[in-house]
Amino acid sequence: MAEVGPMNGRLVLLIWVVAVGLIFAARGAWRSPSDGVDFASSSVVHATPIPVDDVDRVEIRRPGPSRDAAPIEIVFERGRQGWRQVEPFDVAADGFAVRRVVLAAADLSATRRNQVTDLKDGGGLERVELADPDSNVTLSWPGGRTSIDLGARTVAGRAWIRIDGRDEVLVVNDALHEQAVEDDPRNWRSRRLFPGDAEIIEFRSANGESVTTLRRDGRRWLMTSPVETRADSAAIDRMIAIIGRIEHDGFVTDAAERRARYGLEDPAAIIDVVRDDGQVERLLIGGPAGMVGRGRFAMIEGVPTVFRIDEATLRGLLPAVASFIDSTGTGVDIADVRHLVIDTEAGRVRLDRDLDRWLLSIDDGPAVPADRTRVEELLSILSSTAATELQIQAFPTRLQVGTIVLHAFDGRPLDAIRIARESADGRWATENGDGVLRLLPASTVMPLTPAAWSGTPR
Incomplete structure (x- = not known):
């Protein structure tokens, strides 16, 4: 077995000393003399952790559809009935999708940090697309708020951000960029046709010249048109269960000014759902949504979005009038x-x-x-x-x-x-x-x- 000479032994010892020194130097650079964690050089992104469950407002700014278009501003607010998109128009939101944005912001982790002044020689904030960013996510909660500018994306699933205009920029995982910039904003909206939660007290459907009206009278349901008669409460309860969970088949466009193109200027059918809080949800059903099948274009009144509903959904919403009528000879106990x-x-x-x-x-x-x-x-x-x-x-x-x-x-x-x-x-x-x-x-x-x-x- 070869012996280690004096020179080789000193070389090995020197390498070990240098390695240990570098380890301690690195640890020291990430530690603060006061509490052991230096925010300025750690992987921590937010000075105060985001209280995910308390966030009640999310503002997203993202690039427009073309290079010359103005950025798009989308705002979500959480109320007693859950999340709603309030800008650029009011519509029920998909609470799970909005929460994913909040979680992506809360879970950011830094792999690199630079003072803004250190970027001057390399092109400054313009190089990392944070000089005048067209993408931003702002979260608000009672007593708190944070604003995150989203800059350029880099390699290996990383991206630049700047928080609350601080004097540093960070390289973080790009999950927030994927959620707020890359995702289709329509995916943040609820697909439910009737997203209200209050109790339904009236249902109206106008299908051509046929108008069906059902009203709750205490614990019973009555049909008031096309005839005044006892309604089949079990059948109506089944329909209400369908109304509570039914969703459309996919978004088509937000171009509300083109309603006539989709047969919605003079709809083929109209469905109204009246709730006990005074809310009226109106669904407009337009023309055929393709050459094959019997699906239709549709939209919720007041929401400039056209979507598709399939044939099975139509059958559930527009059943035969007789299916709502109590089929027994008398309603007397x-x-x-x-x-x-x-x-x-x-x-x-x-x-x-x-x-x-x-x-x-x-x-x-x-x-x-x-x-x-x-x-x-x-x-x-x-x-x-x-x-x-x-x-x-x-x-x-x-x-x-x-x-x-x-x-x-x-x-x-x-x-x-x-x-x-x-x-x-x-x-x-x-x-x-x-x-x-x-x-x-x-x-x-x-x-x-x-x-x-x-x-x-x-």
Whole structure:
């Protein structure tokens, strides 16, 4: 084994001494005599950490669409209902996308710092595009604010920035540049068609000449056009769930002045969603959005942005009118019925509730016990059986075979249901004054005449 000579040993020792000295010199350059961390030479970017969860305003300035165009100013504010873009126009924002910008600003880490005066010999601030920057991100929160100028991007995912006009510039990771300068600003907007959060109290859709209006009345829903009738609350609840989450299929343009090009000057359909805080969200549906498929161009009134909605979305927003109508013969709770009267050409049948039994009287004759099962089956047909088909039309009086009036315990009438039948063995139809025929199969057993009740087992 070769021996290390005196000269080689001294050389190795000298190298070790120099290396250790450089390590301590480097550590000392990054340390402060007071607290151990010198902000001026550390990787720390913000003198005060950004409170990400408290930021309530984000201002972004970025280059315009062309070299000669003025920079674009975009402002987001956070309120009780989340983030909104307030400049250059008001529209709901995608809170997750805005938060990504805030996080990118908060997580900046410096790999190099230079005093502004040190840049004079190398072209100054102009060389790093920070003399008159056209890109900036400003974050505000209660009691605080920071402004970050975004300069030139360098190699290896790095970029120059300057914070709050300080006398130094920094090289940092370029995540903020990617979020604030490179990303499509439309991605910061919410894609939801109806972004409001307050409770919906009214829904209106105008599809050509057909206008459908649904209004909440306490816990129930009513249809007020094209007919005034009971609405199917379950169907409306499903539609409201769709409204709460439905999104468009992609942005097309912000050129609001070209509405006619997209069929939005005279829209094919209009949908209004009214909320209990007074807010009205209006969706305009325009012309076809392509040669293939049945998608449409659309826009939210007041927001100069055209987008696409696909065929499935259209079907969810513009279903058939009949799908909103309660398909049962009456909305009366059967437990509230004290007695019912059935009038036909053959005579009158009266059925009275008597505790847990029913009493039958024909043509004002004496009351006798009635078949409880048959009474309850009839009431179930009226109150619980869904029609197989709904038709919005006048009641066919020539086919009427009877009328059933339901009375409350105080004697007042609760509902009057007219009954029609196409023939002796045809389908049945019920109608209770709303102009909606609810059709039932011919096999439905509906005892109406005195003969149908007399001689039945008690």
